């Protein structure tokens with residue numbers, strides 16, 4: 001199987017090269033040249049994922065590694081909680097850093113490790129993060145021979161527990177708290193990655209455009225589609241909290257390739273880019289605005305180009321196929337309170353956008369059963385959730401273990417030379 005760039009100006013490569021490169025050399029995003037229908041019978045996630053991804057790894061050293069890779073990357077629970085007769089919540093946050101990004105980061109790290117020759121020089125993974133990506137990538141690469149990680153995050157703009165989790169790692173991970181916002185961090189990371197290396201150390205990206213993060217998200221969408229169909233007796237509508245469109249792309253791909261999903265609905269926060277596009281405006285990226293669902297504070301969703309490619313550039317059919325529902329901070333607060341009051345269920349601010357979007361779909365006449373993605377554990381966002389509920393949120397053991405470690409980020413100016421001096 002070969003992968004092509006969404007911009008069509010780069011050579012086709014196999015999965016191994018697409019993983020190592022991150023972005024295609026023409027600035028586009030890698031997508032498979034052909035799509036293969038997913039498996040149709042339910043199995044445990046690691047087995048099903050290996051089966052679903054096999055066609056894409058064909059012809060690379062990863063082909064034989066997939067079963068072991070998926071078993072190691074997805075070795076934690078994926079519970080599904082009922083929230084009423086026709087609504088279920090898929091808890092994607094039971095990995096080491098308590099957010100769904102553990103799936104993609106662990107798969108990518110395992111794949112890059114498997115592809116690495118033992119005599120290959122060290123590689124540094126550079127990642128700009130608005131909160132959850134950095135921790136997941138750090139956890140996935142911590143103490144992996146041959147890899148270092150450099151994390152850039154906006155100082156003061158992530159939750160205190162996210163900040164702790166970004167900087168509590170062994171020596172092969174270095175964390176910089178940048179005096180700037182997420183876009184500044186992203187720009188600094190891009191500047192570094194464009195150089196390709198610093199002082200002889202080769203740099204690679206792990207941001208959400210990596211196909212190595214999307215494929216695992218596609219594989220659990222297939223699993224959840226089959227599991228939801230088994231529970232509800234028919235295919236469910238998936239509601240996905242969305243920022244950079246990585247998680248949602250996996251679900252939309254699964255649906256278009258034939259997995260039993262009635263529809264994929266995007267739930268966003270108050271950042272309006274996707275909702276405006278859905279309502280008929282031309283696609284127009286904007287500056288990100290800060291909301292309670294900070295991991296979705298995105299004004300220029302990085303996978304939009306990939307989604308548009310999936311629809312062959314036909315914006316109208318994309319708008320019809322993929323509804324977008326924007327949820328503001330007041331509605332997020334209200335949903336967190338009501339989920340607790342009505343169901344005794346604790347949700348994070350991101351998952352709250354899915355809860356509200358699901359309600360609005362039902363009010364608008366949708367009668368399909370609904371599967372909501374829960375993208376982070378509420379204990380990660382205790383400073384938002386606890387004051388609303390007037391009680392503490394129990395911390396899951398994996399997160400408690402991280403919070404018990406010492407944590408130290410290096411503060412740096414928003415400036416490339418300062419980043420290089422502190423980072424390498």
Ligand SMILES: *Cc1c(COP(=O)(O)O)cnc(C)c1O
Nearest residue numbers: 132243244245246247295375376
């Ligand atoms: C990253 C993240 C999202 C958004 O996912 P995308 O793939 O960027 O759309 C939603 N919720 C949480 C908790 C996240 O960490």
